[in-house]
Amino acid sequence: xxxxxxxxxxxxxKLSSVAVAFAFLMVAIMSSVPAQAAxxxxxxxxxxxxxxxxxxxxxxxxxVEKKMEELKSVFKKDEDALIALQKEIxxxxxxxxxxxxxxxxxxxxxxxxxxxxxxxxxxxxxxxLQEKNLTPIMKKLETIVxxxxxxxGYTVVLPRNGVLYFDKAVDITADTTKALNAKMK
Numbered sequence: 001x002x003x004x005x006x007x008x009x010x011x012x013x014k015l016s017s018v019a020v021a022f023a024f025l026m027v028a029i030m031s032s033v034p035a036q037a038a039x040x041x042x043x044x045x046x047x048x049x050x051x052x053x054x055x056x057x058x059x060x061x062x063x064v065e066k067k068m069e070e071l072k073s074v075f076k077k078d079e080d081a082l083i084a085l086q087k088e089i090x091x092x093x094x095x096x097x098x099x100x101x102x103x104x105x106x107x108x109x110x111x112x113x114x115x116x117x118x119x120x121x122x123x124x125x126x127x128x129l130q131e132k133n134l135t136p137i138m139k140k141l142e143t144i145v146x147x148x149x150x151x152x153g154y155t156v157v158l159p160r161n162g163v164l165y166f167d168k169a170v171d172i173t174a175d176t177t178k179a180l181n182a183k184m185k
Contacts, residue, residue, distance in 0.1 A: 041153055045145060046160040046173045051137065054177050056184040060133035067129055071122045078115050085111060137184070144179045148172050 051057040089104050096104070149157050152172065160166075160173070 040155050042156045042158060042166075043149055043152065043154040043170045043172045044158050044160045044163050044166045045171070045176055047141070049160075049173050050141065050177045050180060051134075054137070054180045054184070056137045056140075056180060060130075060137060063133055064126065064130055068126065071126070075115070075119065075122070078111075078118065082108070082111050082115060137180075140184060141176070141180060144176055144183060145172070148175050148179055 052061075085104070085108050089101075089108060093101050093104070145157055149155075149172065152175070154170075154172070157172065160171070
């Protein structure tokens with residue numbers, strides 16, 4: 001089962017890929033119009049840091065982690081039962097009849113498949129919960145990034161992980177986090 005953090009990282013990686021493609025497009029546009037390129041002011045943002053440090057991001061993470069712990073406790077019981085059955089089969093199978101061994105093997109396979117299905121369902125449920133909690137934040141974040149960028153005179157905002165070098169003065173992560181906290185109270 002993927003952890004909540006890896007799900008967030010996957011979502012951020014997907015968003016970053018789009019942003020990198022956008023960055024290449026912007027570079028192509030800027031190189032074809034040199035006069036306008038002089039007026040271009042670029043900022044960077046660490047979206048993952050905003051999500052981790054913002055109050056809304058912390059609340060979303062707490063909800064997801066709470067659900068994750070609930071699911072872990074449910075799976076722990078099922079996994080323990082499966083392990084106990086496996087140990088029983090290993091210890092007693094030599095004393096059982098062929099029919100009894102087959103019966104226990106079928107029971108083990110059935111429980112193992114059932115657990116796998118439950119884990120898949122739980123993964124889907126966790127993904128949906130994460131999307132439910134992150135989507136409103138990401139929509140608000142888009143608006144806030146635009147507002148912060150316009151207020152500071154930036155014409156382009158790129159994700160931090162898509163930029164090899166930048167001056168810290170063009171990093172709008174802290175301003176965006178502060179604005180997100182204010183807007184999502």
